[in-house]
Amino acid sequence: MRLDKWLKVSRLMKRRTVANEACDNQRVMANGRSVKASYDVKAGDVLELRFGERTLRVEVLAVSEHVGKADAPAMYRELS
Template identity: 50%
Template sequence: MENTTMRLDKFLKVSRLIKRRTLAKEVADQGRIEINGVQAKASSNVKTGDELTIRFGQKVVKVKVENLRESTKKEDAAGMYTMISETRVNE
């Protein structure tokens, strides 16, 4: 059964946008992730259709959540989201 929502840190790990859940939690807790333009916490819920903006150092990645799965194989992980944009930021 498909979930309707999933914790942000878990989505990031399962989709492999961020490799480890602890790291996903850190990034979220540092205020570097937004869901639909609103700053998110690790415990925030994501649902299909949400847009995530994630700041990794010099890079800002924007993705759209396509589906939520409890677990996924490496080759299927990219199907959980669509890359909208990836921009470099000079800080």
């Protein structure tokens, strides 16, 4: 699954276009390197998202096309 779509489905970002812009501006890293929105997300990937001064590190646990709001947090685990 594309990175921008995964970020939207997991509800880490509100819209796919916002996720796409974040990738274009190099605010998203996967496994320690900057990636494009077309990056193929796999279970086990470690993503770093920069929101201004705050950095969020998450490990991808699941990749699914359609997920309900209640199940979205089960797609990732926050890392310290």
